[in-house]
Structures are given as structure tokens and as C-alpha cells.
Ligand SMILES: Nc1nc2c(ncn2[C@@H]2O[C@H](COP(=O)(O)OP(=O)(O)OP(=O)(O)O)[C@@H](O)[C@H]2O)c(=O)[nH]1
């Protein structure tokens with residue numbers, strides 16, 4: 001009896017299909033399937049060990065330190081929400097505000113999307129729902145000025161958390177990415193001691209373009225994490241494996257609906273189970 | 278890119294005269310990879326590749342171009358044929374007003390695109406109006422009103438009452454005020470939300486739209502198929518509008534959606550400004566997908 005276990009090729013093909021259909025992408029899928037073959041060979045898997053080992057491997061790929069948003073109670077915390085158009089930044093800003101406010105932190109919202117029609121009004125509704133104050137200027141005013149004022153206000157009021165909602169922007173638009181860099185510079189100069197989270201809000205329906213989004217936004221404003229939204233739909237969000245693999249960015253939160261409470265901490269186990277359900 | 282990869286693959290077979298089952302296998306593999314990277318749906322990729330394989334095998338390698346280029350042309354032509362050639366204009370109802378109903382997932386660009394279509398119609402000398410039927414999203418009505426003001430097009434809204442009632446009354450308003458086109462902006466929703474999908478069905482029954490346009494974010498991945506099939510099953514959509522094509526997404530979802538629903542892609546939205554809407558050009562999407 002030779003000790004070499006050969007994984008059932010049909011099973012591997014099935015796994016490959018599930019990963020590809022979950023937006024894991026062909027490169028990352030090849031890497032995962034290749035790793036599974038390697039593990040099976042090294043450890044001489046029995047057929048029933050294949051899936052659990054795959055799950056363990058995927059979980060280890062996604063888990064990391066700093067997976068949660070932790071408020072430092074001794075200084076100002078700033079959370080900057082960035083991402084391409086329509087991914088759920090404004091909605092998520094409202095959800096985070098509510099969650100923090102319920103946990104008894106003082107929160108201020110900054111309406112730094114001064115461009116899109118009714119963006120300020122939209123965030124205003126969320127500030128009312130979350131019961132937190134909102135810093136806003138006129139539509140079409142300078143977004144950097146809003147950020148500047150918001151930081152001033154947060155420092156003056158000794159606020160725990162300042163949440164900044166920015167306008168959606170495509171990462172291939174240099175002038176829009178420059179605007180975001182300017183906002184980042186203002187945060188760095190006006191709140192150098194603040195704890196800063198820069199969250200990329202990524203729509204779970206996004207395909208491989210999610211990787212370019214993460215790369216370009218990271219290069220521009222140095223992301224600290226990702227919020228994966230709309231996971232209440234049928235999209236699996238598999239592009240996060242490639243993002244984690246290339247950029248080592250943690251998924252911190254997931255959006256699971258349009259309501260105030262539809263925000264969860266990211267749980268790798270739940271995410272991976274959902275891929276194969 | 279794919280073109281270079283195929284040049285390499287075919288270097289080995291040039292001079293052998295015909296494209297055959299054997300020499301095409303590696304080329305097919307490269308095409309499969311490229312399509313998957315471009316977000317074309319896996320099942321659509323399989324069907325498409327089999328189709329292309331049939332067409333390519335037995336073809337004489339044309340002396341004037343390299344086999345790699347010839348193979349790319351076969352693929353590109355197949356894509357253009359799949360996506361194009363359909364009725365890509367918006368129909369007009371014999372009985373005024375003509376109603377266009379905008380539907381789709383959350384954040385895909387329905388509200389912005391509604392305003393773009395309205396502007397387009399006004400430039401053609403028509404008298405369109407916009408209807409704010411999204412009663413859920415915070416400030417959605419305000420958003421449409423702001424856009425309407427920018428382009429001097431009236432927005433009909435009754436606040437946050439039932440969308441079915443809003444659209445019913447909008448028909449009356451249109452007739453009384455001489456509007457020949459109505460563009461209904463609806464709330465974003467998940468195709469698996471039965472209650473909200475039934476709401477769309479009710480709206481359709483009440484206003485009998487001439488066009489039901491599925492507005493799709495071009496960066497969508499594999500979910501494009503489930504989503505569009507579902508919207509199509511519920512509503513029998515008449516067309517698709519692909520948005521955010523000013524980004525750098527490859528846009529393979531466009532191919533997938535056309536392949537599974539058979540419904541034509543009518544427009545490409547290429548920006549946030551209200552004039553950023555163009556008729557669909559399949560050859561432009563094909564060249565993006567092929568990278
Ligand atoms: N189903 C679902 N919908 C969501 C989720 N998060 C946001 N949405 C919806 O997605 C749409 C867009 O959300 P916004 O918060 O306006 O997105 P945004 O990124 O701020 O958009 P821009 O500022 O225009 O770039 C809205 O209809 C939201 O209700 C989620 O987790 N699940």
C-alpha cells in the first residue's frame with residue numbers, strides 16, 4: 001500500500017469552480033488548488049480530510065491581527081471612509097456611528113462628500129438615526145475644508161471618534177485621488193496624534209477590479225482595512241483573498257443590509273462557510 | 278496581455294497551415310484565463326470557448342496575419358456578435374406617455390442614469406419627466422430633485438408613500454402636463470428580496486413600461502448572471518445599461534448578461550456628469566474584455 005494520496009480530480013475541479021464562481025479569480029484559485037494538492041500529498045489526506053483542510057487553509061489566509069476596530073479611549077480616533085462610487089460608504093458611516101454611539105463613545109460625522117447630489121442630506125439622515133452631530137458645509141464647497149473643520153470640532157469637544165464620509169471616486173481618476181490625498185494630508189497635519197483607520201468600502205458584488213481598487217487606494221492614502229458591503233446578496237466577495245494575499249489588508253467589517261444595525265465584525269469562518277454553502 | 282500570450286502559443290504552430298484540435302488547446306487555455314480575469318461568468322466562458330473552438334478549428338491560417346492575431350480576431354468577432362447587432366435604441370409607445378422603468382441592485386447608478394436619459398430625451402426635443410419612486414433610501418427623492426433641477430427637467434414626487442401609488446399618479450400628471458416620456462427611478466434592491474421584487478412587478482403591471490432597463494455596475498463579477506437572470510425572470514427586462522465604464526474594470530459582466538438573458542445592452546454610462554451616456558458599442562467592450 002503506497003502512502004501517496006491522490007486527491008480526487010473531480011473534487012478538485014468542483015472546488016475550483018466554486019472558488020471561481022465566488023470571484024476568487026483564476027490566479028488566486030490556482031494558488032489555492034495548488035496548495036491543496038501540495039497539502040494532500042504531504043499529509044496523505046483521506047478523502048474526508050480534504051474539505052476541512054481547505055477550510056483551515058482559507059481561514060489562515062484571511063485571519064490576521066487588527067481585525068477589529070478598537071477605539072483608543074485616550075485620544076481622538078479618526079475613521080476615513082473611501083472607495084469607488086456606490087459601494088456603501090455613506091450607509092456604512094451611519095452604521096458605524098450608531099454602533100459606536102450605542103457603546104457610549106462620543107461621535108462626530110463629517111460630510112466630506114461635497115460633490116454628489118444630496119450626499120450631505122443623505123448623511124444627515126444617518127446622523128439623525130445614529131443620534132450623533134454632523135459637520136457639514138455647502139454643497140460644492142471644498143471637501144478638505146470640511147475635514148479641517150471637523151477635526152477642529154472633534155479636538156475642541158474631546159470627541160472619541162470622528163467619522164469622515166468621502167465622495168465615491170474611481171481609482172483611475174488622478175485628480176480625484178489627489179483630492180483624497182489632500183484630505184489625508186490634512187488629517188496627518190491637523191491630527192498627528194489621532195488613531196487613524198482608513199477603510200476601503202468594497203461592494204461584495206465587485207469582481208477582479210476589487211484588487212486594483214485596493215491597490216490604488218492603498219497607494220494613495222494607505223488603507224488600514226476593508227469593509228465588505230452587500231454580503232446579504234448572493235455575491236460571495238471572493239476577491240478579498242487576492243487583496244489579502246497581495247496587500248495584507250484585514251477585512252474589518254461586513255455590511256449585511258440597508259438598516260442601521262446591518263453591520264457585523266468580519267468572521268473568516270462564517271465567510272468561508274458561505275463560499276461553499 | 279492576451280494578444281502577446283497567443284502570439285507565443287501560436288509561434289509553435291505557425292507554418293502548419295491549419296488550426297487544429299491539438300494545437301489549439303493551449304491557446305484556448307489562455308483565452309479562458311483572460312476571460313475569467315475580465316469577470317466573464319464561468320459558465321458563459323465555457324460555452325463561449327466551445328463555440329470559438331468550433332469556429333477556429335479547420336480554419337486555414339491566413340498567410341497575411343499571424344495565427345495568434347487570427348485567433349484573437351475570431352474571438353473578438355464572436356464576442357461582438359454575441360453582444361451586438363440587436364435593437365439598441367429605446368422604443369416609443371404608440372400611446373403617450375412612454376414609460377421607461379429603471380431597475381437594478383443597490384448603488385448601480387439608476388438615479389444618475391435616469392437623469393442622463395431624461396437629458397438625452399430633452400435634447401431630442403421631447404418633454405420627459407422624472408419620477409421619484411425610491412421611498413427607502415435616505416434623501417433619494419432629494420437626489421433626483423437636485424439632478425432634475427440641474428437639467429431643468431421636472432421631477433414628480435409624492436414623498437414616501439407607496440411606490441405603486443406614486444407611479445399611478447405620475448401617469449395622470451404626465452398626461453395633464455403634456456409629458457411624452459416618463460422615467461421611473463426605483464429603489465435599489467436585491468434580486469433575492471421577494472417582497473421588493475414583487476413591488477417591481479406591481480409597478481410594471483400598473484404603468485406598462487415600454488422599456489424596463491436593468492442598470493448594472495460594470496465592475497460586477499460572477500454575480501452578474503444570477504442577478505440579471507432573476508431580474509429578467511421577474512420583469513422580462515427589455516435592455517441593460519452598463520455604468521461606470523469610465524473606470525478600469527474589464528467589464529466581462531456585459532458579455533455574461535447578454536449571453537444569459539439575451540437582452541440587448543443599450544447604453545454605456547461613462548461618468549458622473551449627466552451628459553456621460555453613450556449608445557452601446559460592442560467592439561469597445563470586446564476590446565476591454567480581451568485586455
Ligand atoms: N443590501 C445592501 N445594500 C447596501 C449595503 N450597504 C449599502 N447599501 C445600499 O447601497 C446603496 C449605496 O449606498 P451609499 O451608502 O449611498 O453608497 P456610497 O458609497 O456612499 O455611494 P457614493 O457616495 O455615491 O459613492 C444604497 O442603496 C444603500 O442602501 C449592504 O450592506 N447591503
Ligand SMILES: Nc1nc2c(ncn2[C@@H]2O[C@H](COP(=O)(O)OP(=O)(O)OP(=O)(O)O)[C@@H](O)[C@H]2O)c(=O)[nH]1
Pocket residue numbers: 085086116168170381382383384385386387388389390411414417463464465466520521522523524546547548549553
Ligand atoms: N464614475 C461614474 N460614476 C457613476 C456612474 N453612474 C453613476 N455613478 C455614481 O455612482 C454612485 C451611485 O449612483 P446612483 O445613481 O446613486 O445609484 P443608484 O443605483 O440610484 O443607487 P441606489 O438608489 O442606492 O440603488 C454615485 O456616486 C454616482 O455619481 C458612471 O457612469 N461613472
Ligand SMILES: [Mg+2]
Pocket residue numbers: 089090091113119165166167168
Ligand atoms: Mg456616499
Ligand SMILES: [Mg+2]
Pocket residue numbers: 387388389411414417462463464465
Ligand atoms: Mg437611486
